[in-house]
Amino acid sequence: MSKYLLDKFLFTVDRDPGLVERYRGDPRATVEWWEAERANVILNCPELESSSWLAFTDAEREALATHDYVTLFELGAHNFLLLTLFIALFERDYEEPLAFQREFATRLGHWTVPYPDIST
Amino acid sequence: MATVAAVIASTHHPFYYRASTSTGADRPPFADEWVAKIEAFRETLTKARPDVLVMVGSDHFHQLWLDNMPQFLIGKAPCYDANFYNEEREFGLPRMFVRGQEELSAYLLREGLDAGFDLAFSNELRIDHSITCPLITLRPQADLPIVPIYTNIFAPPLPRPRRFVQLGQLIRRLIEAWPSEQRVAIIGTGHLSLELGGPRQFGPHGPDPEFDRKAVEWIATGDLKSALAEVSLDSLWLPGNATHGFMDFMLMMGVAGENVTADHVDSLDLFHTMEAYFTWYTAGVPEPAGGIT
Numbered sequence: 001m002s003k004y005l006l007d008k009f010l011f012t013v014d015r016d017p018g019l020v021e022r023y024r025g026d027p028r029a030t031v032e033w034w035e036a037e038r039a040n041v042i043l044n045c046p047e048l049e050s051s052s053w054l055a056f057t058d059a060e061r062e063a064l065a066t067h068d069y070v071t072l073f074e075l076g077a078h079n080f081l082l083l084t085l086f087i088a089l090f091e092r093d094y095e096e097p098l099a100f101q102r103e104f105a106t107r108l109g110h111w112t113v114p115y116p117d118i119s120t
Numbered sequence: 121m122a123t124v125a126a127v128i129a130s131t132h133h134p135f136y137y138r139a140s141t142s143t144g145a146d147r148p149p150f151a152d153e154w155v156a157k158i159e160a161f162r163e164t165l166t167k168a169r170p171d172v173l174v175m176v177g178s179d180h181f182h183q184l185w186l187d188n189m190p191q192f193l194i195g196k197a198p199c200y201d202a203n204f205y206n207e208e209r210e211f212g213l214p215r216m217f218v219r220g221q222e223e224l225s226a227y228l229l230r231e232g233l234d235a236g237f238d239l240a241f242s243n244e245l246r247i248d249h250s251i252t253c254p255l256i257t258l259r260p261q262a263d264l265p266i267v268p269i270y271t272n273i274f275a276p277p278l279p280r281p282r283r284f285v286q287l288g289q290l291i292r293r294l295i296e297a298w299p300s301e302q303r304v305a306i307i308g309t310g311h312l313s314l315e316l317g318g319p320r321q322f323g324p325h326g327p328d329p330e331f332d333r334k335a336v337e338w339i340a341t342g343d344l345k346s347a348l349a350e351v352s353l354d355s356l357w358l359p360g361n362a363t364h365g366f367m368d369f370m371l372m373m374g375v376a377g378e379n380v381t382a383d384h385v386d387s388l389d390l391f392h393t394m395e396a397y398f399t400w401y402t403a404g405v406p407e408p409a410g411g412i413t
Contacts (some may be wrong), residue, residue: 004186011181014206079317079361087210101322108319113357119276120186
């Protein structure tokens with residue numbers, strides 16, 4: 001499990017308008033590029049001081065590559081990061097206000113507390 | 121010594137700005153009632169005639185990140201830019217700019233450290249909607265210098281509720297001992313029951329109206345004993361998966377004082393979450409402007 005890295009992906013994409021569009025349009029290629037080029041960059045350090053050990057599990061990579069927010073929730077991705085980024089990705093495809101947010105809730109409707117642990 | 125001119129606690133609803141400024145068909149049916157409640161709430165700050173605002177909130181994974189996460193942080197900077205791209209995108213919030221009160225920041229850091237709180241600090245902090253929402257509701261002209269204080273209610277492991285209360289008590293004590301003639305308003309925002317990124321989000325009410333009812337009662341009456349007896353890091357998952365923001369309300373209960381009844385209490389049951397507004401005048405209810413000759 002690399003919940004921290006899942007969250008790092010969601011966090012770094014969500015704050016970058018260009019990356020939001022890139023992830024929406026070509027999720028698998030974006031995830032592969034990000035894992036190869038960005039996953040080990042420490043955000044407050046120059047790139048020559050990057051980490052050497054961060055990688056997704058196969059399940060995490062596949063969930064990100066398929067925009068599968070239900071599985072990401074179940075893997076323990078941070079609920080706030082998950083919601084915020086996926087609103088940015090998909091709210092525009094729904095005509096009714098909050099329709100995407102309500103569908104997101106419905107698709108997680110089989111969950112009751114306790115939810116998956118988001119601790120990193 | 122400084123005067124604590126008002127203690128204010130509220131929810132911070134990022135949709136208020138858009139709801140209150142929208143017109144015609146875009147204006148939601150609850151907007152007028154919401155604006156009326158906010159304007160009454162704003163008046164409670166205005167009549168306190170503050171010189172400086174100490175503002176407690178929580179960064180929503182904007183600047184503070186999991187590689188370097190402080191539990192409690194005080195901004196110490198001459199200025200603060202505010203709001204982020206994803207808050208413009210999702211909520212329509214405007215970019216803002218406010219001045220800082222560095223002298224008070226430095227004082228709170230020094231005295232807080234000496235009193236046993238190992239506070240982090242930031243000399244370049246961009247503040248987010250946990251602080252700009254109360255500026256928009258309570259002081260939209262954003263003309264007063266601020267001291268931002270961030271708490272971690274987001275990224276486990278979190279400090280326990282009692283620690284939030286203790287920090288609130290400390291902030292109150294330190295400001296009342298600040299060698300200054302300024303009038304300080306202490307403003308903090310958090311949440312009642314709230315679900316974000318989970319199956320109970322965006323329902324017709326907050327996810328746990330019963331928790332909200334109890335929470336409003338605890339806050340309005342300063343019932344720290346009940347709040348601390350019933351609220352724990354584990355219990356806060358039950359009313360909704362983002363309800364740990366209630367600990368910022370508990371911090372503000374620490375500021376206001378145990379068993380001190382709020383002078384202004386209001387709430388509004390909205391879709392998704394309940395709004396709640398509280399003001400205490402710990403130094404006495406201020407006289408109307410011009411009321412003393």
